[in-house]
Amino acid sequence: MTSSAPRVELTPAAAELLLRLRGTHGPLMFHQSGGCCDGSAPMCYPAGEFRTGGSDVMLASLVVEGVAEPVEFWMSKSQYEVWSHTRLIIDVVAGRGSGFSLEAPEGVRFLTRSRLVGT
Template identity: 55%
Template sequence: MGEFQDGEPRVVATEAAVTLIREIRQEYPQILFHQSGGCCDGSSPMCYPADDYIVGDTDVKLGEIDGVPFYIHQSQYEVWKHTQLIIDVVPGRGGMFSLDNGRERRFLTRSRLFNGEACPLPGL
């Protein structure tokens, strides 16, 4: 496991995502992302204050986007380890507990296989 595959980062962000991250960090300077595995908010990248979320022993750090750590549960990592996650922003409401909620924009995970082909993530 690691933050790169064949020299490419496992997680990247669009300009729109970086803009929203910087907006959130004005209010919450220390944040982190965790790729949701389902339940209440589907398969969304969830953004939390860093001191409000406990990273577990089974969480894998995929990398950082604009200096913000990004984690995924190990079981999801095993399924998606051949994909690069691309964090984007679309209009809408964020996850109930995510810091993008109430901003009329929400984070969205897109992906591509490391061989360059577009690939939807399971559950999206």
């Protein structure tokens, strides 16, 4: 991946939702694991609420217009190995995701789309 290509980017809908969630919950972060069910979806938490460790990598500090601080995007190393050849695009779709992710009460969920690097 070239250094100018972002490793993780947000769709306009995802950025708008993050702005609203930031207003309600304060600073935010994402974590995407390789677990079953919703565990492989990007989960949004108040910053620092999800404890990251040696089995996680921080892929990006996402800048969202209107949000004072970047939103860190973390992923488990095992999941990153699967996605490392792609650019991740965080989007929002209708439907209920995990009850642990902040957008769950909104009737939407974050979703990771991907694009092969170089396309």
